[in-house]
Amino acid sequence: VNADALPRIAIDAMGGDHAPIEIVAGTILANRDGLGRMTLVGDRNRIEPLLVGPGSQDIEIVHTDEIVAMDAHASYAVRNADGTSLGEAVERVRSGAADACVSAGNSGAFLAIALIRLGRVAGIARPAIAAVIPGVRGPVVLLDAGANVDCRPEWLVQFALMGSAYARAALGVAEPRVGIISVGEERSKGNSQSIAAAELLDLAPVRFIGNVEGKDLFADHADVVVTDGFIGNVMLKLAEGAGSYFRSSLRETIEGGSLLEKLGALLLRPAFTKLQKKLSYDTYGGAPLLGLRGNCIVAHGRSNRTAIRNAIAAAAAEARADLIAEIAASVERVPA
């Protein structure tokens, strides 16, 4: 990527619960904000009518006829990627026509197609999905968030390298603190995987701060939190579930409450809205796939236009910062 030129972003217009309307709208927002040169990949007949209003000029359309179904198996999706909006968005990154791609579609298919088409960075055994979580003082990168359910300790070290590179390149954290998920702060606490990985992390070219517990995830202890993809996925979904449980319990309590309590809730509505925005995953827009030879951002299936705009911003930041070169360079600094 030429740092002076705007990064070129390929967006899967047909993937996600609210495609193509919210995908196109988010792309227009990103274009208006000058985040890059946008290419929407998908059904021209459905996209073109949506490309109206300020910010919609100069957005390119690459037509495709096919769609990867949300419930398609990864292996089926890989064999049938040609001519799909997701497959062609990834293909543009492979061919060099785009510097990054974004999809809110089938994430398992996205990972599989990207792995086959783009390949891995030398020295990275397994690509990982990184979730960017709204913490108390800023974003926290949690990885692996679900790509690898059974992991070797050395893969967790690679996750730490990739997460650190992402935090530096895309989130502007100068020296990201790396923690490993465990069941206590003391170094002796953990399971066989976490203890072995912690020993390797001591020698790795990252700022390793040791164990972090579940309660520390949001608490500004670490900027990058590593664990295997099974635990990371369970944690991510638990955090989502806990948030909506708290909100629905509060709503239920208010509905069963006095008139004064209901008035209180009305007065507090702006604060609730502000809070929901702060804690929303939309803020960081998407989950980067790390370790591939191409910048790919998985947006949430439920993404609205703001989430898509922010996923495109993350994709553009990755491309501008040359994240892949950064990851390749940090892999080379790992002692053999």
Added chain:
Amino acid sequence: VNADALPRIAIDAMGGDHAPIEIVAGTILANRDGLGRMTLVGDRNRIEPLLVGPGSQDIEIVHTDEIVAMDAHASYAVRNADGTSLGEAVERVRSGAADACVSAGNSGAFLAIALIRLGRVAGIARPAIAAVIPGVRGPVVLLDAGANVDCRPEWLVQFALMGSAYARAALGVAEPRVGIISVGEERSKGNSQSIAAAELLDLAPVRFIGNVEGKDLFADHADVVVTDGFIGNVMLKLAEGAGSYFRSSLRETIEGGSLLEKLGALLLRPAFTKLQKKLSYDTYGGAPLLGLRGNCIVAHGRSNRTAIRNAIAAAAAEARADLIAEIAASVERVPA
């Protein structure tokens, strides 16, 4: 236990952040409510002055001079258990002088001492800690919550048996639904451990409903949720952390808000208090150690008198229901 007689409960008066004051106060509450015959184990000189007011009559004191330190290593605590309040509380269960014991002290030491003194139920490979979580429609039993960081699939099946027995005996759930933590609802989703355990659970004498995800923990999908002790501990602490993060973020938003928002918060205070009570771990009081030949309840280190009262209630319910016989019987029904 004779069902007509009140269960005899031994309480470690010296364990916990607020010992002995809150421990004694909680014991008085439990005694006033007729939950059993109470024995406080600890320093008579510190306990006796606290045994005043309604409900304090007929509470027995067993004097001990020593205390297990909160940071004592388990192996040290086991070697030096004699004469400590925790060690003697467990010893009363072993000797038959008590039907159950409760401690808010060093939980690792409690587990280790109980394992050595009481032994395991025949057929149970590893005792587990069960956390009782406030779910949307009632309590959810999550186990293992931290006793076993590396687990074999067949141990997870034993956790399911023990958790089901506890839900029936102590929580009054007639046919507890058992789920296993995984990364997707489909049976093909999981890591090697969860997939192998799910296959064994299909054959086990429990009401197995399949995979549950992190977001389902509170959502009334399953009454008993099994996973290994590493993941269970991470989940439990993450849920605690998410709750306090949400509360502190809401407080911060209100403090930075308008006068009307502050007024709204004031009016909503009763609702917040009610909600905090509903979501509080105090409601279920403590975490049972399951699989031992004796009823043991670990109370949270920060327990207040309500939490201690409820931990004693859980201990009494276990003893009344003859939980250990129930666990032994369900182990025998597992196909070889």
